[in-house]
Amino acid sequence: MPAIHSPLPGTFYRSASPDKPPYKTDGDTVAVGDVIGLIEVMKSFHEVKSEVAGTGLKFVTDNEEPVMAGAILAELS
Amino acid sequence: MLNKLLVANRGEIAVRIIRAARDLGIATVAVYSDADATALHVQLADEAVNIGPPAAKKSYLNIPAILKAAADTGCDSIHPGYGFLAENAGFSDAVTAAGLIFVGPSGDAIRLMGDKVAARSAAHAAGVPIVPGSLGRVDGIDAARHILIDTGFPVMIKAAAGGGGRGIRIANSLPEFEQAFPQAEAEALAAFGDGGLYMEKVITKARHIEVQILADGADAIHCFERECSLQRRRQKVWEEAPSRALTPRLRDELCSSAVRLARAVNYSGAGTVEYLYDEDADRFYFIEMNTRIQVEHPVTEMITGIDLVAEMLCIAGGEPLRIRQSDVTVKGHAIEVRLNAEDPARDFAPFPGTVDSLRIPGGPGVRFDSMLYPGYTVPPFYDSLLAKLIVHAETREAAITRMARALSELQIDGLKTTKPLFQALAADATVQAGDFHTRWLEGWLETHASRLTPSLEP
Structure with missing residues (x-):
């Protein structure tokens, strides 16, 4: 099953700011290069871009959850 | 005197506060998040309490969890350090309301100095020079034209309801101003529902100079100035004391003005009054007062011999100031650099990771304030400050030479740090001449940043 991994350790956010809608929601189709969330590392924010394409997106990491580098953020069917 | 102190912080400042408390015979309680269970401050404190998950707002910013930890361990006092809750007036109030001593000023003093217009x-009112401009809202364009006599050009027009850089316009001439003012008024009304404007002179080239204050609510003294003009994105990276830009007369005026302000607001604890110094015009202007211990406090400690954190603890314990103004003297020159977990060759990208091996500089006039140890993993959830390297010598020139020597001894394997930046700065002729202002470093980085790779270790 293809998966989207966190490139960095830090805190995962699913939207650009608390008052913005999430970049992607479960069930979405994802293209290579699509932004699916942000990782906050030491107070700086980095976009997480998908390196795989697919359908049936399913997030396995919650918003504001701490992650290690390489952790699976979401899976595609 | 305080009996048992909870340190509501992490990293190097938590370690620094625990050390000062232990030197005074005060028992210490560390608090930590799930990400900091192995942190040095947890190891060094007498006791440690887990206060929640890694995210700061669920742990180090969680006021109920911190107050509960203090109650459960029988603490009589809380030191907030810097950052996190240090300048949160509500936290100071909550600590006091819980019957504990807040090591810092009252909530009211924090609130006053946190409000830019009120400060x-x-x-x-205390006779401290402020940046020329309106004292409050500008009452129409006629009043605005009158204020131009004080500010000159360029002048900043700022929406009273704006913030974070929004609603700001700069006018470089009278025609520009005549056009910009009504536009700014209409924009502010549309964007914020409030057409109120402030005006302030734009000081394009200035040094950042700040005065260290100690006060006990009745009296206040200064511990001279620090210069922090080397900044990147408004973050100080290299701080020193004394400032080479000040004449004895100006130093006296600057430091006296800071004492006047601290007295006027019945300040208690350690604080810093920050100024811009316009060297060409030979004038200084108040920017703000920070109501906490600052990151760069060690440079003041090195030139005066005063332990500022210990004095904070004594003042909080109810003692009057132990030091008279006439006892505070300056000896030599001190410089501090901030070693951050960032890669200066890659636009200072954050670089959390594990410290493989560590060689800490030492010898005469060298101090290393840090939470690092071999095998320590720097978590990605907090700011990137790893260590402060502070040197002291008889002269500024000798201090820079000593800084270069200490940096060459320092070895942090496993992480990228800002050490190459400071090696390059210590070798730079402009830095050696002390001929810089707050915008100098960013310009220098545009031409030098790509070359900031680690040099070979001796």
């Missing part, structure tokens, strides 16, 4: 008015 500016308080400074003005």
